[in-house]
Amino acid sequence: MLPGDSDKNNTAGFDFTGNMTLLVEDIVKTHPYFGHIKPENILVVVSPSNGSSHGVVAKLRPLRFDEGSKTRMIRGGEYAVPEININGNNILYVLYFLLPRYLNFGKLENKVATVLHELHHISPLFNGDIRRFDGKNYAHGNSRKKYDELINIYTREYLDSTANPELNIFLNYKYSELRRKYGAVYGNMIRIPRLRPVNSIKRYLL
Numbered sequence: 001m002l003p004g005d006s007d008k009n010n011t012a013g014f015d016f017t018g019n020m021t022l023l024v025e026d027i028v029k030t031h032p033y034f035g036h037i038k039p040e041n042i043l044v045v046v047s048p049s050n051g052s053s054h055g056v057v058a059k060l061r062p063l064r065f066d067e068g069s070k071t072r073m074i075r076g077g078e079y080a081v082p083e084i085n086i087n088g089n090n091i092l093y094v095l096y097f098l099l100p101r102y103l104n105f106g107k108l109e110n111k112v113a114t115v116l117h118e119l120h121h122i123s124p125l126f127n128g129d130i131r132r133f134d135g136k137n138y139a140h141g142n143s144r145k146k147y148d149e150l151i152n153i154y155t156r157e158y159l160d161s162t163a164n165p166e167l168n169i170f171l172n173y174k175y176s177e178l179r180r181k182y183g184a185v186y187g188n189m190i191r192i193p194r195l196r197p198v199n200s201i202k203r204y205l206l
Contacts, residue, residue, distance in 0.1 A: 014170070014178050017044045017187030020097065020115075023167050027119065030162045033154060034119055036126050041092045043084065046187040049098035057102040060118040061094040061192055064128025071198055082193040092128035094192060095119075099185065100175030111171040113155040120151060 025039045049055065063081050065072045071080045084091040095118055105111060123129045133140070140147045159165075170178065178185050 012182065013184035013186045014182035015187065016046055016097070016099065016170075016178075016185050019167070019170050020044045020095075020187075023115065023171075024095070024119070026162055026164050026167050027115065027158055030164075031154060031158045034116075036124055037119060037122055038126060040087075040089045041126070043086065043091045043094045043190065044188065045094060045096055045190050046099050047096050047189065049101040051100055051104070055098075055101060057098055057105045058114050058118050059096045059098075060121045060130070061096065062122075062128055062130050063092055063094065066129060066132075068123070068125065068127025068129050070128075072195075074195070078198045079195040080198050081195060084190075084193070092126070093122060094190065097187075099187075103171075103173065103175040103178065103185075108168060108171045109155060109159070112159060112168060113151050116154050116158065117148075117151045120147075120154075 021039065021042075021044045024037075024042065024044065028034050028037045028039055049057075063084065064070060071078050073079075084094075102111065102114065105114065121130050123131050137144075159168075162168075173181065175185060
């Protein structure tokens, strides 16, 4: 649970990361552009934020380097990120949602667009690296406006074609409204392992 949420009943509460994982799975099944993504290799987590409507609402953390490399040479040493393994699946990406800020971020369409925005950063090769555009602005390309316009198109296409619209109903609620309805909002939380020398790497089994 996030700080401030009720824990009066262990069975009470809204499982944000569980429901968001189902939504990600539906996006991958529904929209062909995201068909290369394997949800079992993505870990959806939450991170606490303040109540301000300004600032980052979500972010994608890749767990591999350029072209999917597991290691990188830094100052003459070889470094890697410790592996995260869940039920036998190596996690290649961690998808963060900052709460309560994300749930207070506009209408349902805005929140779905945010999910698609982060998923679009995933490499078409699904190798743990991000999608890289040519030029200096490799994350979003030369025009952030065009990037956002494309995401808006994908958002509309997904919402119009999903066979499971009930999976995004929770995004109609603000954070305080979900708390009132369910008693608490909770989800997986993880501190991303820092880069470490290869010879000292530990695996994270969840």
